[in-house]
Structures are given as structure tokens and as C-alpha cells.
Amino acid sequence: MPDVLIIGAGPAGLSAARAARRLGAAVTLLDSSDELGGQYWRHLPPSRPSERESVLHHGWATFTALRSELETDDGCTIIRGASVWAIETRDGRPGAVFAVIGEPDGAGRSQRVFEPDALVLATGAHDRTLPFPGWDLPGVFTAGAAQALAKGERVAIGSRVLVAGAGPFLLPVAASLVATGSTVIGVYEANRTKSLLAGWLPKPWQLLRAAKKGTELAGYVLNHLQHRIPYRLGVAVVRADGTDRVETVTIARVDASWAPIPGTEQTIAVDAVCVGHGFTPRLELALAAGCALGADDFVTVDEGQQTSVSSVYAAGEITGIGGVDLALAEGEIAGHVAAGGSVLDARLASALAHRRTYLAFADRIENAHGIETGWQGWLTDDTVVCRCEEVSYGDLCGAVAATGGASLRSVKLSSRAGLGICQGRVCGRTVEELLSTLSPGHSDGPGHSDGPRSAAADRVRTDRRPIAVPLRLGELAAEPG
Ligand SMILES: Cc1cc2nc3c(=O)[nH]c(=O)nc-3n(C[C@H](O)[C@H](O)[C@H](O)COP(=O)(O)OP(=O)(O)OC[C@H]3O[C@@H](n4cnc5c(N)ncnc54)[C@H](O)[C@@H]3O)c2cc1C
Structure with a gap:
């Protein structure tokens, strides 16, 4: 049975872990948070518990069932506080996965390198x-x-x-x-x-x-x-x-x-x-693993949730925004297939039906509530676009004019938009969209290797972060244990 490594313990990752375990795979589940549940199932601080936590969340019973099944299963190793900061690929397959374990800003974090047979990416989304x-x-x-x-x-x-x-x-x-x-x-x-x-x-x-x-x-x-x-x-x-x-x-x-x-x-x-x-998918690890993106800027997957990279699967919001039920269904399919199962297996029938239903639901959300372009009309020259580096819309227009607007890298380096502590997680998509409006000549060419919406002719995109989470220089230099 393969070793399956799952990154992200939100609805998609938890569901993937359970499905992979049910087929007998050895599962390791990592999440940078100190709690399971992802963005959807949150937890009150231990100092202020609630007597009836279930009334605070939809589907709390689903979560507690998933959590207890995985926590009591010796074949599932759960590592909380584990932030994956890089993924290497070898010969078009997942190679080493690097994680630091400990408090996000803490000193003395330990390091681990994983070399799984199959990898499930379930890293979710940021709100936009x-x-x-x-x-x-x-x-x-x-x-x-x-x-x-x-x-x-x-x-x-x-x-x-x-x-x-x-x-x-x-x-x-x-x-x-x-x-x-x-x-x-x-x-x-x-x-x-x-x-x-x-x-x-x-x-x-x-x-x-x-x-x-x-x-x-x-x-x-x-x-x-x-x-x-x-x-x-x-x-x-x-x-x-x-x-x-x-x-x-x-x-x-x-x-x-x-x-x-x-x-x-x-x-x-x-x-x-x-x-x-809406939401922006957390793509840095998928891009590091070499996964292709679709025209909608989400990770593309096949029927079995496999990405364009062999043995790398993706589930949940990184493949499209569709809510918790879609994440659960996709996670189940990804975990099952990553563990060596087939999409034709009878036990996946219900997950496949749910995925169809909630994919159609996600399309409706996008058609009804998608972002239109006219919002740029409410910006003024002094509206801050990149909050970390305090870059205004006027600064960005100036940088585009000064650099000719041909290169996102030049615009970033001359304005510093997207180079601050959040590494463009908040402003990246906005900067790309503004740049494509300000430089209308720059559309993406065919055969684009990074996906279709890299804003500028230099094919740079703001989702690419070679080091996915903040890391101390000492950690970068240290030999992983
Ligand atoms: C702030 C926020 C609040 C939300 N609240 C709600 C809500 O109340 N109701 C609702 O219907 N929907 C909510 N959503 C939408 C919600 O995210 C999804 O419906 C659902 O949680 C998606 O599940 P997921 O498993 O794909 O991702 P998530 O639930 O986002 O889980 C992804 C997990 O991956 C982990 N992760 C990411 N990168 C790394 C890394 N490099 N290393 C290790 N771990 C990593 C994260 O810590 C996270 O736990 C919210 C979204 C956001 C961004």
C-alpha cells in the first residue's frame, strides 16, 4: 500500500485522509494550524470553551466523526503546526516535501522531509x-x-x-x-x-x-x-x-x-x-509541484482528482470554490485514488454524485456572483493597493507607465507591490488585474506554462512563491532532521 501525504486538514484533507485509510494506505496528514478543521470548522480557545460547540458550526457532527476516526487510527499520523514550505518534483512525480514544525513565529522549530508515494494537496483558499x-x-x-x-x-x-x-x-x-x-x-x-x-x-x-x-x-x-x-x-x-x-x-x-x-x-x-x-486559491504548493492550472486559475484535475503531475492529487478550494460539501466529496475521491483505488469502485459512487451536484452549484455561484471589472472605477490615485508595502493605485499606474507595463516582475520591483510580508496573497490578483487593464496590449499567449492568467508578457504570476511560508534563515540553512 502506498504512503499518502496529505497537506491541509480542512474538510477536503480530512475526507481524503479517511478515504485513503479505508483502503489501507499509510497516511500522514499535515496542517500548519494547531487544530484540525481548516477554515470551515473553527475552534474556540481552550480558555473559553462552549458547552454546545455544535450550534456554532454547520456539520459539526461530520467534523467530530472525521476527527475521532483519524485520531484513533494508528495508521494515520497527524502532525499539527506543520507548515510545508517547499515541494520538489523528480521525473514528473512528487519528490521531497519540506515542512517546519512548531509555532509559526517560534524559535527551535523542527524540520521534516517527506518522500511519499502519493501526495494530496488540500490547501484551501484565502478570502479576497x-x-x-x-x-x-x-x-x-x-x-x-x-x-x-x-x-x-x-x-x-x-x-x-x-x-x-x-x-x-x-x-x-x-x-x-x-x-x-x-x-x-x-x-x-x-x-x-x-x-x-x-x-x-x-x-x-x-x-x-x-x-x-x-x-x-x-x-x-x-x-x-x-x-x-x-x-x-x-x-x-x-x-x-x-x-x-x-x-x-x-x-x-x-x-x-x-x-x-x-x-x-x-x-x-x-x-x-x-x-x-470571494476567495483566491492557495496555489503556491501546487505550482511548486508543477501542477497545471486551468483557464479559471484553479488546479486542473481529472476524474480521480489527479493533477497534471503523476501521483499528485488536489481537492477542495484549490480546484475551484464550491464550499464544504464539494471539498468533502473531492477529498474522498482524491484520498481513495491516491491510495490505489479506482474512480469506478462502487464505494465512490456517492462521492462522485455529490461532486457533480456541488460542481454545478459552484458554477451557479460563479455565474451569479463573479467579480466584474468596473470596480476599478472606484479607485482613486491614493487608494492603497498593496497594504504591506503601502503602494497606491497612483504608484502602480506610475510604475506601469515607467516600465512600459510589459513585465509584472518590473512593475513589482519598481513599485514593490506584492513584495511585503503577505507576499501578494492579499493584493496579488488585484495587481495582476490592474496591470492587464493598464497594459491592454498584454494578453497571455498560447502555450503558457504557468496557466492562463499571468498578467504580463514575462509570464510571472503572483501565486508563485518558491518559499511558501515565512522561514528563518537558520531554518533554511539547517540540515533537516
Ligand atoms: C477565512 C475564511 C473563513 C471561511 N469561513 C467559512 C464559513 O464560515 N462557512 C463556509 O461555508 N465557508 C467558509 N469559508 C470557505 C471555506 O474555506 C470552504 O468552504 C472550506 O473550508 C474549504 O475546505 P478546504 O479543505 O478546501 O480548505 P480549508 O478549509 O481552507 O483547509 C485548508 C487547510 O490547509 C492548510 N494549509 C494551507 N497551506 C498549508 C501549508 N503550506 N502547510 C500546511 N498546511 C497548509 C490550512 O492551514 C488549512 O487548514 C471560509 C474561507 C476562509 C478563507
């Missing part, structure tokens, strides 16, 4: 927020951060909070904010009614297969009604203002391309604002 004037003020949160604080700490980001952006994720975020004591004064979705109808209405009977999602949605609608939270379409936050922290936000109606419609601005007093425009 488009920049707008004032988004760097204290009190402005990404939707994911607000959700993480609410679910993982029971901390409310403010008492009077406006939620805005795009996508169904805004609904659970609003519900969590209410549950932690915030007053949510409105949820504002940038896409307009027509876009939502075009995304959600076709072949409505297919939605019946995802009835569970309908029940969840009904819960959120009820929550909105109970707490009198308005839900408005075709409206975006276009600026935030305040002296030491956010005090007001300006919302405006936007057209179908998300360009703000002049004269529709309205200023609202808030003490916090929470904005999310």
Missing part, C-alpha cells in the same frame, strides 16, 4: 477583498477575518456593522456577526438582480439535489427577517472614512460591470465594515 479608498482604516475587515473572529473567538468586529461585497458567503458572515452581538445594518451585494437570476435560475430542478444548501439559505433568510437586515443588490462600498478608524462608509449603486453610478452615493455611519469578494 478588492481595494477601495479607506479600506486600510482600522475597523475595515475582510469577510473571512470577521467570520474567523466570530466563529473562532466569539469576538464581534463592531457594534454597527455593514457587510458588503459579492457572493453567498456574505450571508453566513452576517449571521455570525448577529450571533456575536453586532447590529448588521445591511448586506450589500455588488451583482445586480439580472446577474443573480441568470446564475441561479437555469434548470432549477438541479438545485433540488443540493437541497441541504436550500435549507441553509432558508436559515439565513429567516435570520435576516428576524433581525431586519436589508439585503440589497447592485450596491458596493466605494469608500470608507474616519480619523483613527472607520466612522462612515459610502455605498453607491453600480452598473452590471460594477462601475459606480455617479449621484447614487450614500454615506452611512458605522463602527466596522466587513467586505468580501
